[in-house]
Amino acid sequence: MDWPKGVDGLSYGGDYNPEQWPEEVWDDDVMLMREAGVNLVNVGVFAWSRLEPREGEYDFGWLDRVMDKLHAGGIGVGLATPTASPPPWFGIAYPDALNTRPDGVRQVHGSRDTYDVCAPAYREASRRIAGALAERYAGHPALAMWHVHNEYGSATYSPHAERAFRTWLQEKYGSLDALNEAWWGSFWSQHYGEWEQVLAPRATQYLPNPAHELDYKRFTSDAMLEHYREQREILREANPEVPITTNFVFGQWVPVDPWKWAGEVDLVAFDSYPSAPDERAEQQSALHADLSRSWAGGGDWLLMEQAAATVHSKDGAIAKAPGRMARHSMIHISRGSKGAMFFQWRAGRGGAEQWHSALVPHAGKHTRMFREVVEFGGALPGIAHAAGSPVEAEVAILWSPESWWATAGAHLPGPVDYLENVAQIHRVLRDRGVVVDFAAPEGDLSKYSTVIAPTTYMLSGAAAENLRWFTAGGGRLVASYLTGAVDEHCQVWLDGYLGGLTDLFGIRVTEHLPQPGGELRALWNFGAAERFCELVELRGAQCVTQYATGDVIENQPAVTVNPFGEGEAWYVSCKLVDEAWDRLFEELQLAGPGCAGVDVVDRGEWRFIVNHTEREAQVGQVVVPAGAWTVDKRP
Missing domain, CATH: 3.20.20.80 (Glycosidases)
Incomplete structure (x- = not known):
C-alpha cells in the first residue's frame, strides 16, 4: 500500500x-x-x-x-x-x-x-x-x-481495567496455579485463591510484585x-x-x-521530542530514528511530530539555533523517515500548549522561523529521489521494551538505567560513524555481523536460543551486565544468570556488586567502569581486561570473550564509561565514515551528510559547511 x-x-x-x-x-x-x-x-x-x-x-x-x-x-x-x-x-x-x-x-x-x-x-x-x-x-x-x-x-x-486484566491473565496462564507459579505467589503471602482477588497493581505499602507490574504493562x-x-x-x-x-x-x-x-x-509513525539541551538532542534524535526504522522492519517510516523552534529540555524549552530544525529533520530523513512533520502548523493563542513552537509562529510569516520553514520545504523535493533506498546497517542493538519496563522498579540489585545504557552504546557507535539497526531479542538477526545486548535484563528461553543460534552461525555477540538476569516472569535465571547461556559466554556471573555514585573502577588499559560491576568466574572464556581497583573485584575479569561455534560472545560485566566503550569498539573494528557531530548515512548510491558542528567537515571528497547538510552520490 x-x-x-x-x-x-x-x-x-x-x-x-x-x-x-x-x-x-x-x-x-x-x-x-x-x-x-x-x-x-x-x-x-x-x-x-x-x-x-x-x-x-x-x-x-x-x-x-x-x-x-x-x-x-x-x-x-x-x-x-x-x-x-x-x-x-x-x-x-x-x-x-x-x-x-x-x-x-x-x-x-x-x-x-x-x-x-x-x-x-x-x-x-x-x-x-x-x-x-x-x-x-x-x-x-x-x-x-x-x-x-x-x-x-x-x-x-x-475496576473496568481490573476485570479485563483478569480475563487477559486467564487467557495467558489458563489456571491460578500457573499464575501463582509465574508470579512467585508464595512470597509475602501473594498466593491467589480466586481470580477475583487479582487487582491492578495499585499504590501499595512497599515494593510491588515485579511480575504483577510487568504483566499489567x-x-x-x-x-x-x-x-x-x-x-x-x-x-x-x-x-x-x-x-x-x-x-x-x-x-x-x-x-x-x-x-x-x-x-x-500501515506505516510506523513516531513523535520525536529530544529532552537534552545540548548536542545530546542530536544523539536522541538519531536514536529515535533508528528505533523507528527498525520497528518498521528496515523500511520507510514517518516522523509524525517534532518541535520546530525548541528542544523540550527537562529544564524547560531551549531555543534551536538557526538551521537546527533542518538538521534535526535530516537526521530522521537520512535514517528512513518519509518526510518531516511537526506539532504544530500555527502556534495557538491559548491553551496549555500555547507556547509550543510551530511552523507559523505567533508573530506570523515575517519571522526567522518561517523563513527557515520555507527554505527547508523548498529543498525537500530535490532529495526525495535519494530517500528511496534502504539504510545500510551491519550492527544491531537489542531493544527490549520489557527489559525497560522491568528495570523501572526499586527492587533491582543496584542502580540500572536501561534507556541510558542503550543510548550510550548507540551514542558511542554514532560518534564512530556506525549506523545501527535495533532488533527484538527474539527477532531475525541473520543480516547482522555484530549484535549488542545492553543490559537486556529480561531474556526469555526463546530469546536466549536466538542469541545462541546467531553466535553459533558466525555472529559476534556483545552483552553487558545484568543481561539474562531474569526470565519472562521476572524470575532469576539460576546458576550464573545470563539466561542460561553460561556455555555461550564461557563464564558464570556469581555476584552483583553495585558501586557508590561518582566512584570509578579502573580497568587495565581499558578506561573505567562506574555504578555497577559483577564478579565473573571464567568457564572457558578469555579475559580481555581486568578490574585494576576494587575490593573483591581487583584483578578479576571485567570484559571477556568466548568462541562459540563459528562466532564469539563478548561479555562486559560492568557499566563502562563512554571512553571504555569506544576502546572496546575499536578492538572490534567497528567504525564508519561519520564522526562525532557529523552524521553520515549511506542509502544505495546516495550519501546523506549532516554537519552539526561549528566547523567545516570533510567526508571523503565532500566538504560540508558548518551547520549544513547535503546529499551526494556515494563514492
Missing part, C-alpha cells in the same frame, strides 16, 4: 488545528502552506468536542470546508479519530469511563488523555465517532491517510492495541485503499510494545 495516499515525494507539514481559529484564517493557512511546500497535514486530532458537541449530534460542516480548501490547495490530509481527548459531555455522562490513577483516584475532564481504554462506554463512543468520520470522509479526495487516536500510552487502574499495551484495532477495522471497511496509522511516542510512562504494534499499522 502506498502511503500517504496521493502525496508525492517526502511528506512535509504537521498537525493543523483549524477549529482553534476563526474561519477567515483558513485561507491564509492554505496560502502559507503552499508557500512553505507543505503537502500533508494532520487534522482533527483533538477536535472531538467540535465534531460531536453533544452525544450523537455531529457538526461536520466546518471540517467539510477545511477538507475542501486543503484539497484545492494540493494538500493531503491525515484525518484523525479524536479519541485521545474526549469532550466534556462524555465525562459528565460516563464518569466511570475516565481513567483511574494507581492510588485509586478517578481523574476528571480538564486535560488530554482523560479516558479509560477498558471502559465499555469509551470503547463504544470511540467506535461511534470513528464510524461517523469514516462514513463522511472515506472517499474525500484530500484524504491521504487515517491517523487513529494520538500517542497511545495512558494507563488506567479502574503487557496487558495495557494489548488493551490499547485492541482499541486501535477496533477503529482501524471501521476505517478499513469504509475504504481499504487509505493507509491507517497511529503515532508512537517514547517514554518510560508508555506501556506500548512497538515490536507488536508495528505489524498492525
